[in-house]
Amino acid sequence: MALAKLSSKSQIVLPAEICRRLKIKPGDMLEIAEGDNAIVIRKAEKSALEALDACGSKLWQGYDRELEEAREEWNP
Structure with missing residues (x-):
């Protein structure tokens, strides 16, 4: 499991391995959802x-x- 730290500006950095695997590049849109004490981040279509x-x-x-x-x- 990868960990990310929340900055003072509420920003996180996605681990490079996950970005490569999901082909996420700078400028890509991400969908963010919450539920059951969890946050789900997906690459937007x-x-x-x-x-x-x-x-x-x-x-x-x-x-x-x-x-x-x-x-x-x-x-x-």
């Missing part, structure tokens, strides 16, 4: 648009703006 935008293909770059424009045409 990326949205479909973020996944498309991160895709190496130039075809999907900027698709989120195009999709938003199409939505505005349908729902003025």
Whole structure:
């Protein structure tokens, strides 16, 4: 079991081994839940648009703006 110390600013540092195993990188969003005297931290799922935008293909770059424009045409 890995241990982490809470700082005076209520911050913790995740152990490097866990970050590598879960492929958590700086800037990733984490979900935090509480219950039964426990805290659960999970890597948040990326949205479909973020996944498309991160895709190496130039075809999907900027698709989120195009999709938003199409939505505005349908729902003025």
